[in-house]
Amino acid sequence: MEMLVNPALRSPLTRQQMVAAFGSTLQFDRELASLTTFGTGGPARYFLQALSETELADAVVNATRHGIPFFLLGGGSNVLVSDSGFDGLIIKVAIGGMNRIDGDTIECGAGERLTDLVGFATDQSLSGLEFAAGIPGSVGGAVCGNAGAYGSEIGSIISRVVLCDSKGEIKTVDSSYCQFSYRHSCMKETGETVLRVQLELKSGSREAIDGKVQEILAERRGKHPINQPSAGSFFKNIPDQSEEHGKLPAGRLLEKIGAKGMTVGGAKVFEKHANIIINAGGATSKNISDLADIIKEKVSKQFGIKLEEEIIRIGRF
Numbered sequence: 452m453e454m455l456v457n458p459a460l461r462s463p464l465t466r467q468q469m470v471a472a473f474g475s476t477l478q479f480d481r482e483l484a485s486l487t488t489f490g491t492g493g494p495a496r497y498f499l500q501a502l503s504e505t506e507l508a509d510a511v512v513n514a515t516r517h518g519i520p521f522f523l524l525g526g527g528s529n530v531l532v533s534d535s536g537f538d539g540l541i542i543k544v545a546i547g548g549m550n551r552i553d554g555d556t557i558e559c560g561a562g563e564r565l566t567d568l569v570g571f572a573t574d575q576s577l578s579g580l581e582f583a584a585g586i587p588g589s590v591g592g593a594v595c596g597n598a599g600a601y602g603s604e605i606g607s608i609i610s611r612v613v614l615c616d617s618k619g620e621i622k623t624v625d626s627s628y629c630q631f632s633y634r635h636s637c638m639k640e641t642g643e644t645v646l647r648v649q650l651e652l653k654s655g656s657r658e659a660i661d662g663k664v665q666e667i668l669a670e671r672r673g674k675h676p677i678n679q680p681s682a683g684s685f686f687k688n689i690p691d692q693s694e695e696h697g698k699l700p701a702g703r704l705l706e707k708i709g710a711k712g713m714t715v716g717g718a719k720v721f722e723k724h725a726n727i728i729i730n731a732g733g734a735t736s737k738n739i740s741d742l743a744d745i746i747k748e749k750v751s752k753q754f755g756i757k758l759e760e761e762i763i764r765i766g767r768f
């Protein structure tokens with residue numbers, strides 16, 4: 452989450468003061484495009500990778516103390532970075548660790564890849580995460596945005612979350628604290644960092660779990676862009692109880708307005724799925740943003756529905 456602190460508190464530090472405050476691993480003007488699945492966008496003024504809970508808490512405390520806006524980055528698979536970059540600190544959450552701790556519970560660091568967690572659960576013959584097969588990004592990003600597919604969401608199998616607030620205080624909360632709903636958790640508003648999570652799964656047959664995972668991966672290969680950069684669905688589906696899973700797919704409306712194949716510069720609406728914008732080659736974030744605005748406007752005019760973005764924008768657009 453981007454934490455915009457009171458600008459009055461902002462006191463630009465010199466390079467030396469920044470290194471003194473954040474440590475020698477702090478990077479300046481770090482390019483971000485390669486850290487996102489869209490592969491677009493400008494640099495971060497400051498960049499830090501947090502490998503441990505302490506490093507993460509220190510970075511958050513220092514950023515808050517010095518009035519430096521910061522943004523937590525996981526796998527970069529649900530973000531669009533402005534071409535002018537981010538004038539603040541990007542904290543890449545890289546906290547690892549995956550263990551079966553007790554019965555059917557797995558504890559996992561926020562920086563682990565969600566797909567690795569699915570693999571670990573499969574190897575442990577634990578069922579409940581199969582729906583997440585093929586969803587890119589980190590476990591922390593998935594929990595923050597309550598990632599889901601095929602009618603299931605990660606929030607429904609989370610029992611505990613270890614969080615860090617903007618004062619660097621670390622607390623353990625249960626899943627009700629997170630207020631999980633469609634592509635949402637309270638961490639999107641509070642800006643708290645997910646450090647670690649516990650997931651409650653169910654013992655099952657490894658063969659059956661792996662079979663489901665492979666089935667989902669095959670299905671995703673058929674409708675998601677595999678070799679072309681994207682951030683998955685650009686817009687959220689629309690609540691509608693008369694539809695499957697209680698949602699009217701945004702892609703259906705986008706298909707009806709003829710979005711598939713539309714382009715702006717190097718940005719293109721994916722031919723197989725109208726709710727996915729791809730970087731078809733050389734796209735800028737502005738190309739992607741402009742294309743999203745055009746198709747959103749067409750949906751609004753034709754259906755009177757204002758599509759809400761699922762992707763998170765970083766920096767100024």
Ligand SMILES: Cc1cc2nc3c(=O)[nH]c(=O)nc-3n(C[C@H](O)[C@H](O)[C@H](O)COP(=O)(O)OP(=O)(O)OC[C@H]3O[C@@H](n4cnc5c(N)ncnc54)[C@H](O)[C@@H]3O)c2cc1C
Nearest residue numbers: 452525526527528529588589591592593595598599645683
């Ligand atoms: C090909 C493709 C297919 C996809 N399919 C799906 C799908 O089926 N279902 C789905 O839900 N999504 C899907 N996505 C979108 C994306 O993969 C998910 O939203 C994913 O969970 C984002 O995780 P991330 O680590 O990449 O988050 P990022 O993109 O890095 O960040 C997203 C948000 O999470 C916040 N965040 C990241 N880490 C933390 C943390 N540790 N603590 C607190 N906040 C944090 C960021 O500040 C930001 O606001 C798809 C994306 C692609 C490219």
